[in-house]
Amino acid sequence: MTRPIKVLIADDHPIVREGLRLVLERRGDLEVVGEAADGRAAIQLATQFRPDVAIVDLDMPQLNGARVIAELARHLPSCRCLVLTMHEDDAHLSDALAAGAAGFLVKGAGSADIERAVRAAAAGQMVLAPEIGPRVARAMAASRPTRGGEAFADLTERELDLLELLAEGADNQTISRALHLAPKTVRNQVSALLDRIGAPDRAAAGQAARTAGLRRHRN
Template identity: 40%
Template sequence: MIRLLLTDDHPVVRDGLRGAFEGCPDIEVIGEAATGVEALAFVARHHPDVVLMDLRMPELDGVGAIRRLATEHPAVRVLVLTTYDSEADVLPAIEAGATGYLLKDAPVADLQHAIRAAARGESVLAPAVAARLMAPLRRPTPGALTARELDVLRLVAAGATNRAAANQLFISEASIKTHLLHVYAKLGVNDRAAAVGEAYRRGLL
């Protein structure tokens, strides 16, 4: 039996969540808390398996409570349930030690599944949250040098002239100049020497 604590500062939300687990043969709601402080006190006394945690609460917010729980009760799994899906909300909660992150519009079946997964120590992310976290990995970093720009910069760093670099890369000198202009703009410099120095500083070379 998975012993569950509901933590949310809205009684109506807690009532709705309690109803979501009625009839679950393997999940038992053993208590409720309206603040992070209450959640910590309850966990210390009753040691639930999973804490369903809201983020925005008085006295001690969800992230603060998660951080304390991770330190004081590392065996307890914390599953965030909130309406906020921005990176500014998600990342601090995950970094604090949350096992998963769900949104309050999640279907009841998904919520029940997430509680079971959290109890097993598995990470659970709402699809919208996972997509938001993956987005920066799928798009180029603003200002990142292209492979060709790095090729040009490496040759320049080795002392190659524009003509020599063009010959080695089988492109025109005009293309070399264009690539260098893009490199200067992305690195925030004005000349070849500064570009090479900045590239070394950033670990690009």
């Protein structure tokens, strides 16, 4: 039997922590292993329990959420940090993604959305709230250099093929089959592509390609 996904909740409001625990623990595949009311406690509990996912508020005493995420990314990279915050402005979004957040949801998200986000984060996927994702993609597309009126014109044919597959939401296994590459090669090429285009994650890269109107036809 597959073990439950271990989740840490870090939020300074007890009612929020209680609500999240109730939402998550009604599912057998999710287990809340700890609750932290401040940033330092979040890091201590994460070190102790080694959760798969930490749900992190950005406004907390001791250390704010962005600093917690950065510390966990540095010292506990196996823990994926999912932001759940009342802030949806560009500054907070940018700080969270730069720190290494694996997802960004705003408070008010439905319980089903939170459950899906936790599972997606645990699976290594990036999660952005519907109202957040397009803003990230537009900012990325606008910042890309163009040549001949075509966005991403400086990418190689292989990179364009890979970017199109990301735009289609393909996972690494699908990309491996489509491009006839070993899974390890796919992981390396995806990572290199994200660095090349300045994307924080594969979901944002795919959204940027769709926003820019990238359409490719692979042989």
